[in-house]
Amino acid sequence: MPDVVSLIRIKRDNLRPLTDPEINWLFAAYADGEVADEQMAALLMAIYLNGLDAAELRAWTGEMIASGERLDLSGLGRPTVDKHSTGGVGDKVSLVLAPLVASCGAAVPMLSGRGLGHTGGTLDKLESIRGWRASLGNDELLAALAEAGAVIAAAGSGLAPADRRLYALRDVTGTVESIPLIASSIMSKKIAEGTDALVLDVKTGSGAFMADQEDAVRLATVMAGLGAEHGVRTRALVTRMEAPLGRAVGNALEVAEAVAALSGDGPPDLMEVTLALARHMLDLAGIDADPARAIASGRALDTWKKMIKVQGGDPDAPLPRAAHRQAALPAPGDGYVARLDALAVGVAAWRLGAGRARKEDGVSYTAGVRCLAKPGDRVRAGEPVLELHADDPDRFAAALEALDGALTVTGEPPVLPPLIVAQVGA
Known part of the structure; x- marks a missing residue:
């Protein structure tokens, strides 16, 4: 019979991989209270320092999935496919992508989260729509999927409950930034969701959780491998997040931009990433359809309206608007925007009130x-590059402080790197 102190020492000293029976015992003992939080926290730190090999990670993720229920989507009569993003600044892709792919014939069960820090949360954005609700029971979720073809909702408490306990420990012990622990956290919920296929959007750059491109590719590779090992066809794109995606950063602002995108008027960078992800999702689902045509025909927007309505929202209600606006970041001279730092813009939006510092906020x-200019755009001296929106004008000073040094203007048009950096997986 294993004991937790021995397992901690094995990982701390990197003596050997943990076996499947040891990992199975660990999760059962933790669920029963035999392993204390402080002991699990010590093991997580050892994993943070020494990692998990492929077999350990497969078993670890399997136990997280097995800690709760697994949704059965087989009765929907459509191929199921989902997408997950590691988060970024202005990343409203999910809002466009779920109804877009559903309008092409797939069922899209998208279980999403809330924002923390400078990265926005999909559920926070949608809650700016009058009446819309994020929490659905399993029967409600299946009914919404059957009616609209797509649903964006909060993950239920029954899906991978071990992940919530482990993430709470990681959050307060400095062990969040571990590729195997990140991968198991994301993939356990996505696999338990019951989807047939999954496309991952792993962000890299200043506004991304994985700022380093090599780390982002590693994370993408590990997650795609976990999906395949657990029977979910998984493909990952690594996409650049050096500047905000699109021109809107903030909850209602991003919903408005998503609706514009579904109406055929989306910013080029947002549409490039969204259409690339949509094509991969449809390919994995075995559906031969052109997502750009679904937007042009109006089908994607119709599906958006159905998706919002089945979750209690009014897609035609006006979105809330900030009481105060202020121009910001004047161009230092005539020229072209060469850099608009995503992290700085994300922190500014957070300080304006769009994000939260703690989960309970x-x-x-x-x-x-709102980005009035983006990298590649021509600007004149003194012309504002950003417009800040807030309910409380006292927030503007802290937001402006976050934007110090965020803008570079050059005399010649910049050479913009590709948005899609790499592809891994099925």
Whole structure:
């Protein structure tokens, strides 16, 4: 019979991989209270320092999945496919992608989260729509999927409950930034969700959780491998997040931009990433359809309206607007925007009220940043590059402080690197 102190020492001293029976015992003992939080925290630190090999990670993720229920989507009569993003600044892709892919014939069960720090949360954005609700029971979720073809909702408490306990420990012990622990956290919930296929959008750059490109590719590779090992066809794109995606950063602002995108008027960078992900999702689902045509025909927007309505929202209601606006970041001279730092813009939006510092904090649905110019755009001296939105004008000073040094203007048009950096997986 294993004991937790021995397992901690094995990982601390990197003596050997943990076996499947040891990992199975660990999760059962932790669920029963035989392993204390402080002991699990010590083991997580050892894993943070020494990692998990492929066999350990497969077993670890399998136990997290087995800690709760697994949804059965087989009765929907459509191929199921989902997408997950590691998060970024202005990343409203999910809002466009779920109804877009559903309008092409797939069922899209997208279980999403809330924002923390400078990265926005999909659920926070959608909650700016009057009446819309994130929490659905399993029967409600299946009914919404059957009716609209797509649903974006909060993950239920029954899906991978071990992940919530482990993430809470990681959050307060400095062990969040571990590729195997990140991969198992994300993939356990996605696999338990019951989807047939999954496309991952792993962000890299200043506004991404994985700023280093090599780390982002490693994470993408590990997650794609976990999906395949657990019977979910998984493909990952690594996409650049050096500047905000699109021109809107903030909850209601991003919803408005998503609706514009579904209406055929989306910013080029947002549409490039969204259409690339949509094509991969449809390919994995075995559906021969052109997502650009679904937008042009109006089908994607119709599906958006159905998706919002089945979750209690009014897709035609006006979105809330901030009480105060302020121009910001004047161009230092005539030229072209060469750099607009995503992290700085994300922190500014957070300080304006669009994000939260702790999970229990509230958010402002109206606060955020509108990008009046993006990298590659021509600007004149003194012309503002950003517009700040807030309910409380006292927030502007802290947001402006976050933007110090965020802008570079050059005399010649910059050479913009590709948005899609790499592809891994099925």
